[in-house]
Amino acid sequence: MLCGQPVVLQIPEGDNRQRKVCTGCDHIHYENPKNVVGCLLEWRGKVLLCKRAIEPQLGYWTLPAGFMENEESTLEGAAREAYEEATAQCDDLRLFAVYNLPRISQVYLMFYGRLRDGFAEANEETLEVGLFDESEIPWDELAFPVVTETLTRFYEMRDQRDRRVYSADILSKPGAAMDVVRHPD
Amino acid sequence: MLCGQPVVLQIPEGDNRQRKVCTGCDHIHYENPKNVVGCLLEWRGKVLLCKRAIEPQLGYWTLPAGFMENEESTLEGAAREAYEEATAQCDDLRLFAVYNLPRISQVYLMFYGRLRDGFAEANEETLEVGLFDESEIPWDELAFPVVTETLTRFYEMRDQRDRRVYSADILSKPGAAMDVVRHPD
Ligand SMILES: [Zn+2]
Ligand SMILES: [Zn+2]
Incomplete structure (x- = not known):
């Protein structure tokens, strides 16, 4: 080749x-654009976040997510990333949102699911894991705008449980003001 | 590089x-896996299909779709493909389905929308375009399993108009028996 x-x-x-x-x-x-697959995992009302052990955005909090690999499905990739970044297993994963990041030619496919047994732990890619209530989310220390948007939508729509799949274009850079164009639901 | x-x-x-x-x-x-972006465009109850002018599956009917390019969104890519393959413009595009094709490391993001002015025409990539009623769909001459699944879902769910986004793993090869694992809605 x-x-x-x-x-x-x-x-x-x-x-x-x-x-x-x-x-x-x-x-x-x-x-061509690359897919990033990840997940928002819930356990007894709390959400799993990981403090990044690698650049970019080392030390900032993120949802488990990473580049999709060949010969896997988006869902398999999201589950793999949960394990690689937080030693976490997940149940009932379903597609939650599709985000376009045309500035960096990426598409995020974010899943929602349950964190099995509430278990997660830090590893090579993660300095620290945590389960956060809505009031505890470290909004100013989130690694990427796509993480902020995913959590924002999750809490906005939490009571609806309508299994809708959200979509938006995320145009802001990490650390800059949020610039998100949501698609009609 | x-x-x-x-x-x-x-x-x-x-x-x-x-x-x-x-x-x-x-x-x-x-x-990494590649994204294919495409669309199902409707005009007065009919669906736009294109007869492929290029391999693979030359001469078979397909929905407009092709590889997503860098620096575009999935929606922009779907609209671009409609124009490139059928000289068609579209309105009110929204995400309709996400399909995993792990066998060939592709993800299809299929949009639904209206065909503007009912206008489409053949070009370099397409031998012929057509607007089909449900009873006229050439099911035995569809190019790819993902096209068959998209149309099948569309007609199954047509009356619901619930803006749900469907997801499935498409495991069959073109021409073989359909092997589709639908994810829970
Ligand atoms: Zn060479
Ligand atoms: Zn070199």
Whole structure:
């Protein structure tokens, strides 16, 4: 797939935009948006958050989430991330929201579910885990705007339990003012 | 990003699976699932389908859909594909379904909307466009299982108009018996 020759930018035949094309083997190296899969896990009214042990946003709190891998489903990926980032297992995961982050060419697919046995613990990717009531959420120490938006929606819609899937474009950078365009429900 | 040196498979530090790593510059070439964005467009009770002018499944009917590009949202990508494949414009697009295709490491994000002015026409990617009543859908000539599942759900749920977002794992290959695991609504 990669033969080791230099790569040039050109528009392949039948295409309408520039791609990276190998000068040795004509392999076209497409670059497409990446999916991030994650979850909001609840246990007795509290939500699981993880304090990041890695950059970016080291030391800030996040929902378990990470890049989707090949040959898994979005749901499998969300469950895998819960385990990798918080040693957590989850039940009854369902899709909660789809967020577009066009600025960084990512799509977040966030699931909602129950934290099995209320158990989670820190590991290589996480300095600390915590279960938070709504009044305890560290809003000023959340790692990413998409985490803030997911939690905000969750608490706004908590009493409705309508299994709706939310969607929004998240345009703000971490640390900057929130800039979110919600799609009609 | 690609310096032209050979690539080897190895597990990078802090990772837990093999990646393609450049022996020249240590660039890690991650491979992740790709998103396909598309839409089901309705006009006066009929649905827009396109007869494919390109492989795979040349000559079979499909909903407008294609790979999501960098720096666009899923919704923008779905609208772009409608234009690229059927010269069609759309109104009131909203997310209709998220389908996992782990066999081929793809995620489909399918939108529902109205076909503006009922206008569509064939182009480089499409041999023929058509507006079909439910009784006219060419079920045996649909290009992909994900198209069959999207149309099936659409007609099953048509009267409910509940703006639910559906989700399923699509495991079958084109032309084979349908193998679909629907997630709970
Ligand atoms: Zn090459
Ligand atoms: Zn290199």
